[in-house]
Amino acid sequence: xxxxxxxxxxxxxxxxxxxxxxxxxxxxxxxTLIDKRNYHLFRPMLYQVAAGLLSADQIAGPLRxxxxxxxxxxxxxxxxxxxxxxxxxxxxxxxxxxYDFLVLATGIQYNYFGHEDWRRTAPGLESxxxxxxxxxxxxxxFERAEEIAALEQADTEKTRQLLTFVLVGGGTxxxxxxxxxxxxxxxxxxxxxxxxxxxxAGILLYEAAPRLLPTFPEMLSAKAQHHLExxxxxxxxxxxVSKVDAAxxxxxxxxxxAGTVLWxxxxxxxxxxxxxxxxxxxxxxxxxxxDLSVPGHAEIFAIGxxxxxxxxxRNLLGMKTKEPMVMPGVAQPAIQEGKYVAGLIRxxxxxxxxxxxxxxxxxxxLAIVGRTYALADLRFLRFxxxxxxxxxxxxxxxxxxxxxxxxxxxxxxxxxxxxxxRQVRVxxxxxxxxxxx
Amino acid sequence: xxxxxxxxxxxxxxxxxxxxxxxxxxxxxxxTLIDKRNYHLFRPMLYQVAAGLLSADQIAGPLRxxxxxxxxxxxxxxxxxxxxxxxxxxxxxxxxxxYDFLVLATGIQYNYFGHEDWRRTAPGLESxxxxxxxxxxxxxxFERAEEIAALEQADTEKTRQLLTFVLVGGGTxxxxxxxxxxxxxxxxxxxxxxxxxxxxAGILLYEAAPRLLPTFPEMLSAKAQHHLExxxxxxxxxxxVSKVDAAxxxxxxxxxxAGTVLWxxxxxxxxxxxxxxxxxxxxxxxxxxxDLSVPGHAEIFAIGxxxxxxxxxRNLLGMKTKEPMVMPGVAQPAIQEGKYVAGLIRxxxxxxxxxxxxxxxxxxxLAIVGRTYALADLRFLRFxxxxxxxxxxxxxxxxxxxxxxxxxxxxxxxxxxxxxxRQVRVxxxxxxxxxxx
Numbered sequence: 001x002x003x004x005x006x007x008x009x010x011x012x013x014x015x016x017x018x019x020x021x022x023x024x025x026x027x028x029x030x031x032t033l034i035d036k037r038n039y040h041l042f043r044p045m046l047y048q049v050a051a052g053l054l055s056a057d058q059i060a061g062p063l064r065x066x067x068x069x070x071x072x073x074x075x076x077x078x079x080x081x082x083x084x085x086x087x088x089x090x091x092x093x094x095x096x097x098x099y100d101f102l103v104l105a106t107g108i109q110y111n112y113f114g115h116e117d118w119r120r121t122a123p124g125l126e127s128x129x130x131x132x133x134x135x136x137x138x139x140x141x142f143e144r145a146e147e148i149a150a151l152e153q154a155d156t157e158k159t160r161q162l163l164t165f166v167l168v169g170g171g172t173x174x175x176x177x178x179x180x181x182x183x184x185x186x187x188x189x190x191x192x193x194x195x196x197x198x199x200x201a202g203i204l205l206y207e208a209a210p211r212l213l214p215t216f217p218e219m220l221s222a223k224a225q226h227h228l229e230x231x232x233x234x235x236x237x238x239x240x241v242s243k244v245d246a247a248x249x250x251x252x253x254x255x256x257x258a259g260t261v262l263w264x265x266x267x268x269x270x271x272x273x274x275x276x277x278x279x280x281x282x283x284x285x286x287x288x289x290x291d292l293s294v295p296g297h298a299e300i301f302a303i304g305x306x307x308x309x310x311x312x313x314r315n316l317l318g319m320k321t322k323e324p325m326v327m328p329g330v331a332q333p334a335i336q337e338g339k340y341v342a343g344l345i346r347x348x349x350x351x352x353x354x355x356x357x358x359x360x361x362x363x364x365x366l367a368i369v370g371r372t373y374a375l376a377d378l379r380f381l382r383f384x385x386x387x388x389x390x391x392x393x394x395x396x397x398x399x400x401x402x403x404x405x406x407x408x409x410x411x412x413x414x415x416x417x418x419x420x421x422r423q424v425r426v427x428x429x430x431x432x433x434x435x436x437x
Numbered sequence: 438x439x440x441x442x443x444x445x446x447x448x449x450x451x452x453x454x455x456x457x458x459x460x461x462x463x464x465x466x467x468x469t470l471i472d473k474r475n476y477h478l479f480r481p482m483l484y485q486v487a488a489g490l491l492s493a494d495q496i497a498g499p500l501r502x503x504x505x506x507x508x509x510x511x512x513x514x515x516x517x518x519x520x521x522x523x524x525x526x527x528x529x530x531x532x533x534x535x536y537d538f539l540v541l542a543t544g545i546q547y548n549y550f551g552h553e554d555w556r557r558t559a560p561g562l563e564s565x566x567x568x569x570x571x572x573x574x575x576x577x578x579f580e581r582a583e584e585i586a587a588l589e590q591a592d593t594e595k596t597r598q599l600l601t602f603v604l605v606g607g608g609t610x611x612x613x614x615x616x617x618x619x620x621x622x623x624x625x626x627x628x629x630x631x632x633x634x635x636x637x638a639g640i641l642l643y644e645a646a647p648r649l650l651p652t653f654p655e656m657l658s659a660k661a662q663h664h665l666e667x668x669x670x671x672x673x674x675x676x677x678v679s680k681v682d683a684a685x686x687x688x689x690x691x692x693x694x695a696g697t698v699l700w701x702x703x704x705x706x707x708x709x710x711x712x713x714x715x716x717x718x719x720x721x722x723x724x725x726x727x728d729l730s731v732p733g734h735a736e737i738f739a740i741g742x743x744x745x746x747x748x749x750x751r752n753l754l755g756m757k758t759k760e761p762m763v764m765p766g767v768a769q770p771a772i773q774e775g776k777y778v779a780g781l782i783r784x785x786x787x788x789x790x791x792x793x794x795x796x797x798x799x800x801x802x803l804a805i806v807g808r809t810y811a812l813a814d815l816r817f818l819r820f821x822x823x824x825x826x827x828x829x830x831x832x833x834x835x836x837x838x839x840x841x842x843x844x845x846x847x848x849x850x851x852x853x854x855x856x857x858x859r860q861v862r863v864x865x866x867x868x869x870x871x872x873x874x
Contacts, residue, residue, distance in 0.1 A: 038576060055493070096588075
C-alpha cells in the first residue's frame with residue numbers, strides 16, 4: 001500500500017464491489033475493500049447449497065485469496081456503521097478508514113414488510129449461513145415426520161404438516177427453491193425413509209403478483225408455472241401471505257399448515273442511503289446520477305443493489321432500448337456498474353475527461369426452473385427447456401469466481417445430475433433446531 | 438420393519454454403532470439406530486475440516502443414506518434422555534422406543550475438568566459444528582490482526598497476541614492441529630495479507646504428561662516432537678494449563694497471551710453409565726463383562742468409548758499380548774466391538790451358543806504429524822516419516838465410509854497437497870464470532 005496515493009474504499013465484496021476492485025488493478029491508487037464476510041458469494045447458485053447439491057466452498061471464494069495477486073488492494077473484514085462525508089471517513093465497529101473515493105456496493109436483504117419476527121420462522125436465502133440453516137430445516141422436517149410416523153402410528157395430520165413446505169415469493173429464488181425441493185423429495189430422498197414417503201411432500205409456492213417471475217415476459221412466466229406444476233409444485237399467484245408463524249402461514253385469509261416456511265419476497269436495500277442522508281427510492285436504494293455518483297458527493301458512488309440506476313441499454317445485438325430502464329437486481333448491472341465506476345475513478349485520478357454516462361449491455365435474463373429446464377430471455381430471442389438450461393449452466397459455471405473450485409463444481413454437478421442424488425446432505429444435529437427455534 | 442421380530446436399539450452412529458448396525462444386515466431382527474446428528478462422522482479426519490483442507494460433507498455421510506439399502510434398519514434423529522431397564526424402554530425427548538437388545542455406543546467428549554465455562558473460550562474438536570467454529574476462529578484471528586496492523590500501526594502487542602495460537606492437549610488431535618496450523622500459517626495463508634506475516638504466528642502446544650502422544654512408544658513421541666518443532670511449533674510437555682480466559686491461558690503458573698485457545702485434553706464418557714446406574718471407571722466409561730454386556734443386564738451392551746473394555750489382543754502377525762489390555766479410545770476397538778456384539782445378538786436370537794469372550798485384533802496406531810510425516814506403530818514394527826504417512830493416508834481414505842465422497846477427497850487432497858493451498862477457507866462472517874463469544 002502506498003500512503004501518498006489516493007485511497008479508494010469499496011464497501012461490499014459482492015459482484016459490484018469485487019469487479020470494481022479488480023478493474024482498479026494496476027491503477028495508481030490504494031484500494032481498501034471492506035466486507036463483513038470474508039468471502040465473495042456466487043449468489044445465483046446459493047440455492048444449490050441450500051438444497052445440498054453443492055457445498056459452501058464451491059460457490060464462495062475468500063476475498064483475500066481472490067485478490068491476493070492484486071498488490072494495490074487490502075481486504076478488511078469488518079462492518080460499516082456509518083460514513084462521515086465531511087471528514088471523508090468510513091466508520092467501522094472500532095476503527096475509521098479515510099477515503100478519497102468511496103464505492104458503496106452493500107447489496108440487499110429480503111423485505112419482511114415490517115414483520116422482522118418472521119425472519120426467524122421463515123428465513124431467506126442470503127448468506128452461506130442461511131443456506132446451511134435452510135438445508136437443516138428441510139432435512140429436519142423429513143426427520144421429524146419419519147420419527148412421528150415410526151413412533152406415533154396414528155398421527156398422520158402432524159406428518160402431513162411437517163411434509164408441507166411453503167415458499168413465499170415467486171421470483172427467481174422462489175422458483176429455484178420450489179423446483180429443487182420437488183426434486184429433492186421426488187428423487188434424492190425418495191428411498192431413504194421407512195415410514196414416510198418423501199414423494200408425498202407438499203410444495204406450495206405463493207406469489208402476490210398475478211404471475212411468477214414478474215420481471216420475465218408473460219409467456220415465459222406461464223411456461224415456468226406449467227413446468228413447476230409438472231414437478232408437483234402447487235403454485236398460488238395473486239395470493240398475499242398475511243401471517244407467518246410456527247403453524248405455517250395465512251394466505252388470502254386462509255390458514256395453511258406447514259412445517260417449513262421459506263422467504264424470498266421483496267427486497268430492501270442496505271442502510272447505505274441512510275449513512276449518507278441521500279435520496280432513496282421506496283426500497284431504500286440510493287438514486288444516483290448518470291455517472292453513478294451520489295448527488296452532492298462527486299467522490300461517492302453507489303452500485304448494484306445499493307443504487308437506483310436508470311440508464312439506456314443495448315442488447316447483445318447492439319439494439320438500443322427506446323427509453324432508459326431501471327437496472328434490475330441481478331449480477332450483470334452490478335458488474336457493469338462496478339467496472340464503470342472503477343474506470344471513472346481511474347480517469348479522474350489520471351486527469352482524463354470524465355466518461356460518458358453509464359449505459360447497460362443487457363445480455364438478458366435466465367432463470368432455472370428444474371434440473372434440466374430453464375427460461376432464457378435474450379431480448380431478441382426467447383426460449384425455454386433444455387436448450388435454455390444448457391445456456392444457464394454454461395453461464396453460471398463460467399462466472400463462478402473461485403477458479404480452483406470450478407472443476408469440482410462441474411464434477412460434483414455432473415455426478416449429481418447423472419445419479420439424481422445429492423452429495424451434501426449432512427446438517428448439524430442439535431445446533432440447527434436451536435438456531436431455527 | 439417387522440413388529441414381531443426382536444428389536445435391537447443402537448444408540449450412536451459412530452464407528453461402534455454403525456458397524457454393529459451393518460453387521461446385523463439380513464438378521465431376523467428389527468434394528469433402530471438413534472443418533473442426535475443425522476450423519477456418521479469420520480472423526481480421524483475432522484481436523485482437516487477445521488483446517489479448511491476438506492469440506493464437511495467429505496468426511497461425513499448421512500446415516501440414512503449409508504444404511505438405505507439395509508432393509509431391517511430404521512434411523513431416528515433424536516437424543517436419548519434416559520433408559521428404563523425394567524420396562525426395556527429408551528426415553529427420547531418426546532417419545533419412547535422399546536428394545537429387546539440395547540447397544541450403547543454414545544462416545545465421549547473432551548474433559549474440561551470441571552471448568553465447563555472454558556468450553557466456549559477453548560472449543561474442542563468433536564462435531565462438524567466445532568470444526569466450522571474452529572476454522573472461523575483461526576481465520577478470524579488473522580483477519581483481526583490484519584485490520585489492527587492496517588489501521589493502528591503502533592500496536593504490535595495486540596497483533597502478536599492475536600497471532601498466538603494455544604493448543605491444550607498433546608494427544609493425536611492436538612498434534613494434528615498443531616502441525617496443520619503451522620502449515621496453514623507458513624504456506625496456505627503466507628501471502629494473503631498485506632500488513633501481517635502469517636508465518637510469524639506462534640503455535641504453542643501444551644501437554645501435562647511428560648511427553649506428547651503418551652499412548653505411543655517413547656521413541657515415536659520424541660520424533661513427533663522433533664518434527665513439530667521443525668515446523669515451528671513450540672512444544673511444552675509436563676506443563677499443566679490451570680486457567681483459560683479471553684486473554685489466553687495460565688500454564689505452570691505463568692500467563693500466556695493468546696488470541697485463540699483450542700482444547701483436546703482429557704476424555705469424559707457420555708452419560709450412558711448414569712442412565713443405567715452401572716459401575717464406571719474414572720472417565721465415566723461403563724465397566725463391561727468379557728462379552729461386552731453390562732453387568733446385570735444380559736441384553737444391554739456398551740461398546741467403543743462408552744465402555745471400559747479389558748481384553749486379550751493379537752497383532753497383525755497373530756502374536757498374542759501376555760496380559761489383557763484396556764482398549765484405547767480409537768476407531769478400531771469400537772468397530773471390532775460393534776461387530777462382536779452384533780454377532781453375539783444374532784447368535785442368541787438364532788438360538789446358537791454364545792461366542793467366546795471379545796478379543797482385539799491390534800492393528801497398531803498411526804498418528805499424523807505433518808503434511809507428509811506420520812508415525813506408525815504396528816506393534817511388531819515402528820517407523821516414521823513419509824512411509825508412515827503413505828500408510829496413514831491409505832488407511833484413512835480406505836475407511837472413509839461415505840463411498841461417494843472418497844473420490845472427491847482424494848482429488849481435493851491431491852490438489853491441496855500439490856499446491857500447498859487450502860480449498861475451503863470461507864467462514865460465516867458475523868455469525869461465528871457471536872457463537873464463539
